[in-house]
Amino acid sequence: MKTTKALLLFGLAFLLNGISANAQTGIQPVQVTITTAKTTNIIFPQAIISVDRGSRLILAQKAKGVENILQVKAARDSFPETNLSVITADGRLNSFVVNYSSQPQILNLSIAESTVSKSITFSEANYNKAEVTRYAKAVLKEKAGTVAHDKAAGLRFAVQGFFIHDDVIYCRLEIENRTNIGYDIGQLRFFIRDQQKAKRTATQEIEVTPVLAENKPDAVKANSTQAIVFALPKFTIPDKKYLALQLIEKNGGRHLEVHVKNRQLIRARLLP
Numbered sequence: 001m002k003t004t005k006a007l008l009l010f011g012l013a014f015l016l017n018g019i020s021a022n023a024q025t026g027i028q029p030v031q032v033t034i035t036t037a038k039t040t041n042i043i044f045p046q047a048i049i050s051v052d053r054g055s056r057l058i059l060a061q062k063a064k065g066v067e068n069i070l071q072v073k074a075a076r077d078s079f080p081e082t083n084l085s086v087i088t089a090d091g092r093l094n095s096f097v098v099n100y101s102s103q104p105q106i107l108n109l110s111i112a113e114s115t116v117s118k119s120i121t122f123s124e125a126n127y128n129k130a131e132v133t134r135y136a137k138a139v140l141k142e143k144a145g146t147v148a149h150d151k152a153a154g155l156r157f158a159v160q161g162f163f164i165h166d167d168v169i170y171c172r173l174e175i176e177n178r179t180n181i182g183y184d185i186g187q188l189r190f191f192i193r194d195q196q197k198a199k200r201t202a203t204q205e206i207e208v209t210p211v212l213a214e215n216k217p218d219a220v221k222a223n224s225t226q227a228i229v230f231a232l233p234k235f236t237i238p239d240k241k242y243l244a245l246q247l248i249e250k251n252g253g254r255h256l257e258v259h260v261k262n263r264q265l266i267r268a269r270l271l272p
Contacts, residue, residue, distance in 0.1 A: 028095075029083065029095040029096055029097045030094070030095070030096050030097070030109070030111070031096070031097050031099070032072070032084070032096045032097070032098050032099070032106075032109065033098075033099050033100065033101035033104040033105070033106070034058070034072050034073055034074045034098060034099075034100065034101070034104060035073070035074050035100065035101055035102055035103070035104055036073060036074045036075070036076065036077055038073070038104065038107060039071050039072070039073050039107070040071070040072045040073070040104060040106070040107050040108075040109065041063070041069055041070070041071055041072075041107065041108045041109070042069070042070045042071075042072060042086070042096075042109045042111065043068060043069050043108065043109065043110045043111065044068045044069070044070070044086065044088050044094065044111050045068070045088070045111065045112065046068060046088040046089040046092070047067035047068050047088060047089040048062055048067060048068060048069075048070055048086060048087075048088055048089075048209070049087045049088060049089055049209050049233075050086070050087045050206060050207050050208060050209050051070065051084070051085070051086050051087075051206075051207045052084070052085040052086075052205065052206045052207070053082075053084055053205050054082035054083040054084060054085075054098070055079065055080075055082040056075065056205065057074060057075045057076060057079040057082070058072060058073075058074065058075070058082060058084060058098055059072065059073045059074070059075050060072045060084065061187075067089075068088070070086060072084070072098075074100055077100070077102070078100050079100050081097060081098070081099050082097075082098050083095065083096060083097055083098060084096040084098050094111060127167075127168065127211055129212065132168055132211060132212050132231045133212060133214065135163075135165050135168070135170060135231070135271055136170055136212060136214035136229040136231050137214060137229075138271065139161075139163050139170045139172050139214075139229045139271070140172070140214065140215060140227055140229055142161065142163065142172065142269075144160040144161065144172065144174065144227070145160055145161055146158050146159070146160060147159040147160065147161060147162065147260060147264050148258050148259060148260050148264065149258060150256045150257055150258045151256070152254065152256060153179070153254045154177065154178045154179035155175070155176065155177055155178070155179070155183060155254055155256060156174075156175070156176040156178070157173070157174075157175055157176075157245070157247050157256040157257075157258055158173065158174045158176075158258070159171065159172070159173055159245060159258055159260060160172040160173065160174050160227070161268075161269065162264075162265055162267065162268035162269070163268055163269045163270075163271050164234070164268040164269070164270060164271065165270070165271040167233065167234040168211065168231050168232070168233070168234065169231070169232045169233075169234055169235070169265075169268060170229055170230070170231055170232075170271070171190075171229065171230045171232060171245075172227065172228070172229050173188075173227070173228045173229070173230065173245070174225060174226070174227050174228075175220045175225070175226045175228070175247070176220075176224075176225045176226075177220045177221065177222060177223065177224055177225070177226075178223065179222060179223070180222045180223065181222055182219050182220065182221050182222050183219060183220040183249060183252075183254065184218065184219045184249060184250040184251065184252065185216075185217065185218060185219060185220070185247070185248075185249070185250060186248040186249055186250030186251070186252075187246065187247070187248040188216070188228075188245070188246070188247050188248075189207060189245075189246045189248075190207065190208040190209075190210070190230070190232065190243065190244070190245055190246075191205050191206065191207050191208070191243070191244045191246065192205070192206040192208060192235075192237060192238070192241050192242070192243055192244075193205050193206075193241060193242060193243075193244050194240065194241055195240045195241060195242055208232055208233070208235060208243075209233075210230040210231060210232050211231045211232065211233060212230070212231040213228065213229070213230050213231075214228070214229040214230075214231070215227060215228050215229060216228045216230075236262055236265060236266060237260075237261065237262035237265055238262075239262075241262075242259045242260060242261055242262075243259070243260040243261075243265065244257055244258070244259055244260075245257065245258040245259075245260070
Protein backbone atom coordinates (compact mmCIF):
# COMPACT_ATOMS: atom_id res chain seq x y z
CA MET A 1 0.00 0.00 0.00
CA LYS A 2 2.80 2.40 0.91
CA THR A 3 4.58 1.53 -2.34
CA THR A 4 1.42 2.28 -4.33
CA LYS A 5 0.96 5.66 -2.61
CA ALA A 6 4.60 6.53 -3.23
CA LEU A 7 4.26 5.72 -6.93
CA LEU A 8 1.08 7.81 -7.18
CA LEU A 9 2.75 10.77 -5.49
CA PHE A 10 5.79 10.44 -7.76
CA GLY A 11 3.57 10.28 -10.84
CA LEU A 12 1.61 13.34 -9.75
CA ALA A 13 4.80 15.30 -9.09
CA PHE A 14 6.17 14.30 -12.50
CA LEU A 15 2.95 15.37 -14.24
CA LEU A 16 2.85 18.74 -12.48
CA ASN A 17 6.49 19.34 -13.31
CA GLY A 18 5.80 18.53 -16.96
CA ILE A 19 2.86 20.93 -17.06
CA SER A 20 4.99 23.66 -15.48
CA ALA A 21 7.81 23.06 -17.96
CA ASN A 22 5.42 23.18 -20.91
CA ALA A 23 3.91 26.42 -19.63
CA GLN A 24 7.35 27.99 -19.63
CA THR A 25 8.03 27.13 -23.31
CA GLY A 26 5.67 29.82 -24.62
CA ILE A 27 7.44 32.63 -26.46
CA GLN A 28 6.89 35.96 -24.71
CA PRO A 29 6.87 38.73 -27.34
CA VAL A 30 8.68 42.04 -26.85
CA GLN A 31 6.59 45.22 -27.19
CA VAL A 32 7.78 47.66 -29.87
CA THR A 33 6.30 50.98 -31.00
CA ILE A 34 7.16 52.57 -34.35
CA THR A 35 6.32 55.71 -36.31
CA THR A 36 6.68 57.11 -39.83
CA ALA A 37 9.18 59.91 -39.22
CA LYS A 38 11.70 58.05 -37.05
CA THR A 39 13.54 54.75 -37.36
CA THR A 40 13.47 52.18 -34.56
CA ASN A 41 16.67 50.11 -34.41
CA ILE A 42 16.51 46.59 -32.96
CA ILE A 43 19.98 45.25 -32.14
CA PHE A 44 20.39 41.46 -31.92
CA PRO A 45 23.29 39.49 -30.41
CA GLN A 46 23.60 37.44 -33.62
CA ALA A 47 23.25 38.00 -37.37
CA ILE A 48 19.70 38.23 -38.75
CA ILE A 49 18.72 35.29 -40.97
CA SER A 50 15.08 36.04 -41.81
CA VAL A 51 12.30 38.53 -41.05
CA ASP A 52 8.54 37.87 -41.10
CA ARG A 53 6.26 40.92 -40.95
CA GLY A 54 2.68 40.49 -39.80
CA SER A 55 1.66 43.46 -41.95
CA ARG A 56 3.07 45.37 -44.90
CA LEU A 57 2.44 48.52 -42.92
CA ILE A 58 5.70 47.65 -41.16
CA LEU A 59 8.82 48.62 -43.13
CA ALA A 60 11.86 46.58 -42.10
CA GLN A 61 15.40 46.24 -43.42
CA LYS A 62 18.82 45.24 -42.16
CA ALA A 63 21.13 48.18 -41.54
CA LYS A 64 23.72 48.58 -44.28
CA GLY A 65 27.13 47.17 -43.46
CA VAL A 66 26.01 45.11 -40.46
CA GLU A 67 24.12 41.84 -40.06
CA ASN A 68 22.58 42.16 -36.60
CA ILE A 69 20.63 45.44 -36.67
CA LEU A 70 17.05 45.61 -37.96
CA GLN A 71 15.66 49.04 -38.84
CA VAL A 72 11.88 49.36 -38.54
CA LYS A 73 9.44 52.15 -39.49
CA ALA A 74 5.71 52.55 -40.06
CA ALA A 75 4.45 52.85 -43.64
CA ARG A 76 1.62 55.16 -42.58
CA ASP A 77 0.20 56.95 -39.56
CA SER A 78 -1.70 54.55 -37.30
CA PHE A 79 -2.34 50.87 -37.98
CA PRO A 80 -3.84 47.91 -36.05
CA GLU A 81 -1.58 45.99 -33.68
CA THR A 82 0.52 43.45 -35.55
CA ASN A 83 3.63 41.35 -35.03
CA LEU A 84 7.19 40.85 -36.24
CA SER A 85 9.25 37.65 -36.10
CA VAL A 86 13.03 37.57 -36.54
CA ILE A 87 15.27 34.49 -36.77
CA THR A 88 18.94 34.97 -35.91
CA ALA A 89 22.04 32.96 -36.77
CA ASP A 90 22.05 31.13 -33.43
CA GLY A 91 18.74 29.50 -34.37
CA ARG A 92 16.60 31.69 -32.13
CA LEU A 93 13.13 33.02 -32.82
CA ASN A 94 12.57 36.60 -31.62
CA SER A 95 8.91 37.63 -31.38
CA PHE A 96 7.66 41.24 -31.24
CA VAL A 97 4.23 42.85 -30.87
CA VAL A 98 4.25 46.07 -32.91
CA ASN A 99 2.06 49.12 -32.33
CA TYR A 100 1.99 52.61 -33.81
CA SER A 101 3.01 55.65 -31.76
CA SER A 102 3.59 59.18 -33.02
CA GLN A 103 6.37 59.56 -30.42
CA PRO A 104 8.01 56.19 -29.58
CA GLN A 105 9.79 56.25 -26.22
CA ILE A 106 12.48 53.78 -27.33
CA LEU A 107 14.24 54.13 -30.68
CA ASN A 108 17.17 51.79 -29.99
CA LEU A 109 16.25 48.40 -28.55
CA SER A 110 19.01 45.94 -27.66
CA ILE A 111 18.02 42.27 -27.43
CA ALA A 112 20.21 40.58 -24.82
CA GLU A 113 21.13 36.89 -24.95
CA SER A 114 18.77 36.20 -22.04
CA THR A 115 15.89 37.97 -23.79
CA VAL A 116 16.08 35.87 -26.93
CA SER A 117 13.21 33.45 -27.33
CA LYS A 118 12.83 29.77 -28.09
CA SER A 119 15.25 28.04 -30.47
CA ILE A 120 14.21 26.66 -33.82
CA THR A 121 16.21 24.31 -36.02
CA PHE A 122 17.68 25.28 -39.34
CA SER A 123 20.70 23.99 -41.19
CA GLU A 124 22.50 27.18 -42.29
CA ALA A 125 24.84 27.05 -39.30
CA ASN A 126 26.46 23.90 -40.68
CA TYR A 127 27.39 25.32 -44.06
CA ASN A 128 30.97 25.07 -45.26
CA LYS A 129 31.63 28.49 -46.78
CA ALA A 130 34.52 27.28 -48.95
CA GLU A 131 32.38 24.48 -50.38
CA VAL A 132 29.39 26.76 -50.98
CA THR A 133 31.65 29.26 -52.77
CA ARG A 134 33.07 26.50 -54.97
CA TYR A 135 29.62 25.33 -56.05
CA ALA A 136 28.42 28.91 -56.60
CA LYS A 137 31.36 29.51 -58.95
CA ALA A 138 30.50 26.28 -60.77
CA VAL A 139 26.89 27.40 -61.27
CA LEU A 140 28.16 30.57 -62.97
CA LYS A 141 29.62 28.31 -65.67
CA GLU A 142 26.45 26.25 -66.14
CA LYS A 143 24.31 26.64 -69.26
CA ALA A 144 21.85 29.50 -68.78
CA GLY A 145 18.11 29.32 -69.37
CA THR A 146 15.13 31.39 -68.22
CA VAL A 147 12.83 30.32 -65.40
CA ALA A 148 11.10 33.69 -64.96
CA HIS A 149 11.88 37.33 -65.71
CA ASP A 150 10.75 40.94 -65.49
CA LYS A 151 11.71 43.85 -67.73
CA ALA A 152 11.14 47.59 -67.78
CA ALA A 153 12.90 50.82 -68.72
CA GLY A 154 15.60 49.08 -70.74
CA LEU A 155 16.41 46.56 -68.01
CA ARG A 156 15.84 42.82 -67.83
CA PHE A 157 16.02 40.86 -64.57
CA ALA A 158 15.87 37.08 -64.95
CA VAL A 159 16.09 33.90 -62.93
CA GLN A 160 18.17 31.60 -65.11
CA GLY A 161 17.98 28.46 -63.03
CA PHE A 162 17.93 26.73 -59.68
CA PHE A 163 20.52 24.17 -58.63
CA ILE A 164 20.91 22.16 -55.43
CA HIS A 165 23.67 20.40 -53.52
CA ASP A 166 23.12 19.01 -50.02
CA ASP A 167 20.94 21.58 -48.21
CA VAL A 168 21.89 24.59 -50.33
CA ILE A 169 19.86 25.96 -53.26
CA TYR A 170 21.86 27.96 -55.80
CA CYS A 171 19.88 30.58 -57.72
CA ARG A 172 21.49 31.97 -60.87
CA LEU A 173 20.33 35.45 -61.86
CA GLU A 174 21.07 37.81 -64.73
CA ILE A 175 20.69 41.58 -64.86
CA GLU A 176 20.83 43.06 -68.35
CA ASN A 177 21.15 46.83 -68.76
CA ARG A 178 20.34 47.92 -72.30
CA THR A 179 20.48 51.63 -71.52
CA ASN A 180 23.25 54.22 -71.59
CA ILE A 181 22.79 54.87 -67.86
CA GLY A 182 24.49 52.65 -65.31
CA TYR A 183 22.31 50.76 -62.84
CA ASP A 184 23.33 51.03 -59.17
CA ILE A 185 21.99 48.13 -57.12
CA GLY A 186 20.34 49.28 -53.91
CA GLN A 187 18.79 45.98 -52.82
CA LEU A 188 18.40 42.47 -54.18
CA ARG A 189 16.23 40.44 -51.81
CA PHE A 190 14.17 37.25 -51.67
CA PHE A 191 10.68 37.02 -50.12
CA ILE A 192 8.04 34.31 -49.78
CA ARG A 193 4.67 36.06 -50.11
CA ASP A 194 0.96 35.31 -50.15
CA GLN A 195 -0.51 35.05 -53.65
CA GLN A 196 -3.66 36.92 -52.66
CA LYS A 197 -4.11 39.63 -50.07
CA ALA A 198 -7.34 38.84 -48.25
CA LYS A 199 -9.12 41.80 -46.66
CA ARG A 200 -8.95 42.11 -42.87
CA THR A 201 -6.17 39.52 -42.58
CA ALA A 202 -2.48 39.99 -41.92
CA THR A 203 -0.24 39.71 -44.95
CA GLN A 204 2.54 37.19 -44.47
CA GLU A 205 5.95 37.93 -45.96
CA ILE A 206 9.02 35.90 -45.06
CA GLU A 207 12.44 37.06 -46.19
CA VAL A 208 14.87 34.36 -47.28
CA THR A 209 18.39 35.51 -46.46
CA PRO A 210 21.15 34.19 -48.75
CA VAL A 211 24.05 32.31 -47.25
CA LEU A 212 26.39 33.74 -49.89
CA ALA A 213 26.39 35.86 -53.06
CA GLU A 214 28.90 35.10 -55.81
CA ASN A 215 29.86 37.66 -58.45
CA LYS A 216 27.43 40.26 -57.09
CA PRO A 217 28.38 43.79 -58.19
CA ASP A 218 27.41 47.14 -56.73
CA ALA A 219 26.33 48.27 -60.19
CA VAL A 220 25.64 47.05 -63.72
CA LYS A 221 27.37 49.25 -66.26
CA ALA A 222 25.54 50.78 -69.21
CA ASN A 223 24.91 48.33 -72.08
CA SER A 224 26.22 45.34 -70.15
CA THR A 225 25.03 42.11 -68.57
CA GLN A 226 25.86 40.69 -65.15
CA ALA A 227 25.33 37.10 -63.93
CA ILE A 228 25.04 36.50 -60.16
CA VAL A 229 24.63 33.36 -58.05
CA PHE A 230 22.96 33.37 -54.65
CA ALA A 231 23.29 30.44 -52.26
CA LEU A 232 20.11 30.02 -50.22
CA PRO A 233 19.14 27.71 -47.35
CA LYS A 234 17.05 24.80 -48.65
CA PHE A 235 13.33 25.65 -48.74
CA THR A 236 10.15 25.10 -50.72
CA ILE A 237 7.22 27.43 -51.33
CA PRO A 238 3.94 26.63 -49.52
CA ASP A 239 0.60 26.49 -51.34
CA LYS A 240 -0.92 29.86 -52.28
CA LYS A 241 2.46 31.58 -51.97
CA TYR A 242 5.25 32.55 -54.34
CA LEU A 243 8.91 33.53 -54.21
CA ALA A 244 9.51 37.19 -55.06
CA LEU A 245 12.96 38.38 -56.11
CA GLN A 246 13.08 42.13 -55.61
CA LEU A 247 15.65 44.32 -57.39
CA ILE A 248 15.73 47.95 -56.23
CA GLU A 249 17.76 50.71 -57.89
CA LYS A 250 19.78 52.90 -55.55
CA ASN A 251 18.72 56.56 -55.84
CA GLY A 252 16.47 55.69 -58.76
CA GLY A 253 13.10 54.33 -59.81
CA ARG A 254 13.98 51.38 -62.02
CA HIS A 255 12.71 48.60 -59.76
CA LEU A 256 12.05 45.06 -61.00
CA GLU A 257 10.48 42.01 -59.38
CA VAL A 258 10.45 38.38 -60.55
CA HIS A 259 7.91 35.86 -59.24
CA VAL A 260 8.69 32.14 -59.01
CA LYS A 261 6.24 29.32 -58.25
CA ASN A 262 7.03 26.20 -56.25
CA ARG A 263 6.77 23.96 -59.33
CA GLN A 264 9.60 25.97 -60.88
CA LEU A 265 11.73 25.83 -57.74
CA ILE A 266 11.44 22.06 -57.23
CA ARG A 267 12.86 21.48 -60.71
CA ALA A 268 16.24 22.54 -59.36
CA ARG A 269 19.07 20.64 -61.04
CA LEU A 270 21.21 18.40 -58.85
CA LEU A 271 24.86 19.39 -58.73
CA PRO A 272 27.38 16.52 -58.65
